[in-house]
Amino acid sequence: MTRGCFITLEGGEGVGKSTQLRLLATVLELRGLDVIVTREPGGSPGAEDIRNLILSGDKDRWDMKTEAMLFAAARADHLRATVRPALERGAWVLCDRFIDSNRAYQGAAGELGDAFILALHELGSDGFMPERTLVLDLPDDVIGIRAEERDQGQEIDRIGGRTLNYHRRVAQAFREFSAQDPARVRLIDAGGEREDVTARLLGAISDLL
Known part of the structure; x- marks a missing residue:
């Protein structure tokens, strides 16, 4: 049996990840692929429980280091229970956020450093x-405008509610990751019509199909 493919969608607040994840999954399913859509933090019963711990409560509930360790624990369970079994049976797994979000949010914007985040990832998830x-x-x-529109009338979680300057540092970190590792990380223009963005995403994985 052919092993599946693991694709992650990343980006700052309000860029349309959740929408594009669903659209991309639909396109791949129409091509006859078995597609699993999941998310982080979360994606398995244990990881969803940890998600609630991470995202709820006062903004000072966890310090940055504790927050990063909770993410690492959630990911270890998510990979064990959901991602690896799906890949082994040949499914394509599309995940809303993964390790690069922690590199950007806690490592870069949160100033823990990339080495610390990757060390946790190696310990909890074998560097997968x-x-x-x-x-x-x-x-x-x-x-900033997109994030405000998205959150209007909704309760904002602990991380989404951080300062605009924090979120700008997150976005810049993602851009730097794509420059450092262009073979894996592809920067996609999220502007314009939804269908156009989906086409760009599809083009960025065409060599894997």
Whole structure:
């Protein structure tokens, strides 16, 4: 049996990851692929419980280091219970956020450093990485507007509610990851019509199909 393919979608607040994940999954399913859509933190019963711990409560509930360790624990369970079994049976797994979010949010913007985040990932998940990471990118000013529109009338979680400057550092970190590792990490223009963005995502994984 052919092993499946692990694709992650990344990006800052308000870039449209959840929408594009669903659209991309639909396109791949129409091509006859078995597609699993999942998310982080979460994606397995144990990891969903940890997700609630991470995202709920006061903004000072966890310090940055504890937050990063909770993410690492959630990921270890997610990979064990959901991702690896799906890949082994030949499914394509599309994941809303993965290790690069922790590198950007806790490592870069949170100032823990990339080495610390990757060491946790090695310890908890054996350094497991996706075949391709697609980073949805928008100009910083557009990200702020999109995030405000998305969150209007909704309760904002601990991380989404951080300062605009914090989220700008997150977006810049993602851009740097794509420059450092262009074979795995592809920067995708998230502007324009939804269908156009989906076409760009599909083009960025065409060599894997």
